[in-house]
Amino acid sequence: xxxxxxxxxxxxxxxxxxxxxxxxxxxxxxxxxxxxxxxxxxxxxxxxxxxxxxxxxxxxxxxxxxxxxxxxxxxxxxxxxxxxxxxxxxxxxxxxxxxxxxxxxxxxxxxxxxxxxxxxxxxxxxxxxxxxxxxxxxxxxxxxxxxxxxxxxxxxxxxxxxxxxxxxxxxxxxxxxxxxxxxxxxxxxxxxxxxxxxxxxxxxxxxxxxxxxxxxxxxxxxxxxxxxxxxxxxxxxxxxxxxxxxxxxxxxxxxxxxxxxxxxxxxxxxxxxxxxxxxxxxxxxxxxxxxxxxxxxxxxxxxxxxxxxxxxxxxxxxxxxxxxxxxxxx
Amino acid sequence: xxxxxxxxxxxxxxxxxxxxxxxxxxxxxxxxxxxxxxxxxxxxxxxxxxxxxxxxxxxxxxxxxxxxxxxxxxxxxxxxxxxxxxxxxxxxxx
Numbered sequence: 543x544x545x546x547x548x549x550x551x552x553x554x555x556x557x558x559x560x561x562x563x564x565x566x567x568x569x570x571x572x573x574x575x576x577x578x579x580x581x582x583x584x585x586x587x588x589x590x591x592x593x594x595x596x597x598x599x600x601x602x603x604x605x606x607x608x609x610x611x612x613x614x615x616x617x618x619x620x621x622x623x624x625x626x627x628x629x630x631x632x633x634x635x636x637x638x639x640x641x642x643x644x645x646x647x648x649x650x651x652x653x654x655x656x657x658x659x660x661x662x663x664x665x666x667x668x669x670x671x672x673x674x675x676x677x678x679x680x681x682x683x684x685x686x687x688x689x690x691x692x693x694x695x696x697x698x699x700x701x702x703x704x705x706x707x708x709x710x711x712x713x714x715x716x717x718x719x720x721x722x723x724x725x726x727x728x729x730x731x732x733x734x735x736x737x738x739x740x741x742x743x744x745x746x747x748x749x750x751x752x753x754x755x756x757x758x759x760x761x762x763x764x765x766x767x768x769x770x771x772x773x774x775x776x777x778x779x780x781x782x783x784x785x786x787x788x789x790x791x792x793x794x795x796x797x798x799x800x801x802x803x804x805x806x807x808x809x810x811x812x813x814x815x816x817x818x819x820x821x822x823x824x825x826x827x828x829x830x831x832x833x834x835x836x837x838x839x840x841x842x843x844x845x846x847x848x849x850x851x852x853x854x855x856x857x858x859x860x861x862x863x864x865x866x867x868x869x870x871x872x
Numbered sequence: 873x874x875x876x877x878x879x880x881x882x883x884x885x886x887x888x889x890x891x892x893x894x895x896x897x898x899x900x901x902x903x904x905x906x907x908x909x910x911x912x913x914x915x916x917x918x919x920x921x922x923x924x925x926x927x928x929x930x931x932x933x934x935x936x937x938x939x940x941x942x943x944x945x946x947x948x949x950x951x952x953x954x955x956x957x958x959x960x961x962x963x964x965x966x
């Protein structure tokens with residue numbers, strides 16, 4: 543998802559009888575559906591895992607601006623340009639909500655950004671793919687934001703209060719993102735032959751990377767089991783992927799486009815689609831930094847951070863100076 | 873120079889004369905920039921007509937550890953709620 547393969551430092555999920563009194567009380571609060579707030583006691587692993595997960599989620603929002611930002615100056619109409627600008631601005635906002643949620647756990651935003659730039663934190667694999675045509679902007683909104691919504695809607699119920707509140711805000715805004723993407727796809731798929739081909743090509747290239755967003759099957763993963771016990775993960779990767787496929791295939795059919803999977807088939811017995819797994823070797827290569835755009839994305843982030851440094855410093859110096867003269871005048 | 877912009881808590885009043893409500897936080901060098909940033913981060917869809925910003929360091933919070941003792945006095949005073957009183961249906965709406 544926007545956070546993929548988050549580690550928990552856990553080797554075995556313990557049941558209540560194996561926990562200390564403090565941990566047991568904590569787990570029981572979660573089991574009762576109570577929200578954990580930043581000043582409440584929490585196990586170290588819960589705190590660390592959340593910092594990783596929320597941090598990765600925030601980084602994904604920020605890096606996710608880059609593939610779409612690529613098309614702001616080349617949007618086909620002024621209206622499309624204004625819409626895309628608003629969407630990319632929303633992503634910046636979503637990143638900020640999430641950094642703030644992470645900061646309540648005792649890490650600073652600058653620290654998180656520096657960890658990202660040092661390659662010590664990740665962002666979603668999906669943003670390492672290029673946006674080659676205008677139809678890709680449609681596919682990103684429709685598929686990538688669609689997949690993100692699948693994960694973020696259940697996360698509104700997550701146990702950590704600030705994360706839950708950020709998710710509620712984000713979900714409210716996210717459905718515009720998916721709809722504007724599908725709107726672009728409808729226009730392209732209903733256009734001339736060249737436009738229709740671009741729409742199909744965008745679906746061909748973004749289908750499997752979108753399925754990868756949910757991460758590999760985690761049925762056997764102790765980290766996922768622990769995260770689910772803590773309610774910072776609500777569904778398994780396979781559940782969400784299945785739901786995404788079931789929801790998306792009819793939308794592709796409506797567009798008259800073909801999902802690039804010859805094994806895709808409705809399964810009457812289970813009441814959902816059978817489909818092919820993405821190439822997980824490719825996924826792991828992208829995570830390792832060898833995707834089509836990994837280097838470009840990180841270079842763009844680091845450059846923006848370094849180029850902006852004098853502005854951040856100057857504004858801070860100005861504020862400090864004004865504060866000093868104000869205090870002196872009193 | 874390495875100084876992170878301080879954190880501010882943001883409060884927004886919605887359209888209909890309700891109280892300012894805490895909506896989140898953000899980093900800004902000073903109060904003026906905090907207001908401007910809050911406009912962009914928290915009111916992109918007409919969520920408010922007024923913004924307050926307060927340095928996070930200035931917030932004093934109640935101690936979560938003494939939550940039970942702090943709120944205990946209101947637990948057994950059910951007569952403070954209208955549903956405590958039985959008014960016969962014949963009286964009409966009250």
